[in-house]
Amino acid sequence: xxxxxxxxxxxxxxxxxxxxxxxxxxxxxxxxxxxxxxxxxxxxxxxxxxxxxxxxxxxxxxxxxxxxxxxxxxxxxxxxxxxxxxxxxxxxxxxxxxxxxxxxxxxxxxxxxxxxxxxxxxxxxxxxxxxxxxxxxxxxxxxxxxxx
Numbered sequence: 001x002x003x004x005x006x007x008x009x010x011x012x013x014x015x016x017x018x019x020x021x022x023x024x025x026x027x028x029x030x031x032x033x034x035x036x037x038x039x040x041x042x043x044x045x046x047x048x049x050x051x052x053x054x055x056x057x058x059x060x061x062x063x064x065x066x067x068x069x070x071x072x073x074x075x076x077x078x079x080x081x082x083x084x085x086x087x088x089x090x091x092x093x094x095x096x097x098x099x100x101x102x103x104x105x106x107x108x109x110x111x112x113x114x115x116x117x118x119x120x121x122x123x124x125x126x127x128x129x130x131x132x133x134x135x136x137x138x139x140x141x142x143x144x145x146x147x148x
Contacts, residue, residue, distance in 0.1 A: 001036045001147060002069065002091070002132070008045050022055035024076045029053060033136070035143040043147065060084050064109050067091050069132040074125040086117045090126035 003021035010017055029051040040047050060066065060081050066088040068074035078085035087110075089097070097116040104112040135146045 001032070001040060001143070002067070004040050004045050004047050004050070005043075005147065006067075008043070020059060022053050022059055024055060024073055025052075035135070035140045038140065039143045039147050042144075057081075063087065065089070065094075065113060067094060068126075069134065071126050071128070071131060078125060085125060087113050088125060089113075089116065090130040091132055092130035093120075093126040096130065 003019055007019050010019065031052075032047055032050045037047050055077070057080075060077060063084075064087065066074075066077060066084060068077065068088055068090055071090065074085075074088050074090060077088050094116070097119050100119060101112065101115045132146060135142045
C-alpha cells in the first residue's frame, strides 16, 4: 500500500524515481489483500499484479533511500548493513527531519539524507510514534486509517 501511495504521490512530477516495496518476511509472493486493493481504489489508485517479496541485498545496496514502516524493519536493515542505516528512515521520521532541514532543492540526495541522519541520536532509527503499524488481519477501517 505504501509503494502504491508513494508512486501516486510522485506521478506527474519532474523526477523519475524507482519505487519498490519489500518486507522483512516476504509472505511467499502473496498478492495484495482485498482490503489494500479496495482502499487504494477508493483513492483512485489501481493496484495490479503486486506480490509481496522479501528485501534483498541488491535492493539495499541499490537504494538511495530506504523508507521503513517500523523500527523493527529499520533495525533489520541496519543490522545487516550498518552503512544503510544512514539512509534508512521511518516514513514519519523522514517527514519530521525533512521539515527541520528544509527542502532538498538542488542538493544531492546523499548530502540531504546525511543532514537528516546527523539530526538523529547515534544508533537511533526513528521514534515509536513514527511507526506505521501493519494493518494485516485488521478491519478495512484500520486499512483506511493506515493509508491516511
